[in-house]
Amino acid sequence: MLAISFCLLSILAILAAVEAQNTRIATLTEQQKKLAGFVKVDSEEQEKQLSAISHQLTSTSPPPESNENSELLAGIASTLAGMSVNLNGESLKGSASKSEAAAKHLDESRAKFERAANGAQKAWRESITQASAEATSAISTARDQAVQSIERAAAVAGAVATAKIDAANEPAEKIIATTAKLEARQLWS
Numbered sequence: 001m002l003a004i005s006f007c008l009l010s011i012l013a014i015l016a017a018v019e020a021q022n023t024r025i026a027t028l029t030e031q032q033k034k035l036a037g038f039v040k041v042d043s044e045e046q047e048k049q050l051s052a053i054s055h056q057l058t059s060t061s062p063p064p065e066s067n068e069n070s071e072l073l074a075g076i077a078s079t080l081a082g083m084s085v086n087l088n089g090e091s092l093k094g095s096a097s098k099s100e101a102a103a104k105h106l107d108e109s110r111a112k113f114e115r116a117a118n119g120a121q122k123a124w125r126e127s128i129t130q131a132s133a134e135a136t137s138a139i140s141t142a143r144d145q146a147v148q149s150i151e152r153a154a155a156v157a158g159a160v161a162t163a164k165i166d167a168a169n170e171p172a173e174k175i176i177a178t179t180a181k182l183e184a185r186q187l188w189s
Helices: 002-059 068-085 092-188
Strands: none
Touching (some): 002 092
16 A cells, blocks of 8 residues: 555656646747747838838938039029120120030030939939848848747757656656556455
């Protein structure tokens, strides 16, 4: 009878250890779920921030224009001032040809400036698009790596817990089998 009591106490101790392991596994599982939820919420928040930054970058006006226009306008004003002083009957033809040359120069300068401005604006937009794509890719990669790390950690924790439970169950099963044999012997005696 003493042997049976000892066996029952051993079984109860092993069952308590198994229950403690089960509680730890449940706690680890709950923590893993919370961590996965946090990663998801954090990832969504980063995507919102990236969208806001991208929107700000695309809505910001391009760099200011150069002083070339103001210099060109000052030159035209100077030419016109000089022309108004010399406007008499004889110099009218010369003034007209100067005006035509100034207008032609103005058209050429305007076309050159427009090409430069369009090129700068195109380069600016391309750099914003590239930066936005790189940031999105980096966030996505970081999120994927975090999720994979969490999944690997959870799998390892589950495997370790299962191995510990199996190891804890093995002596309990032996004790139960031995107890059953002892009970069977007592019944036959």
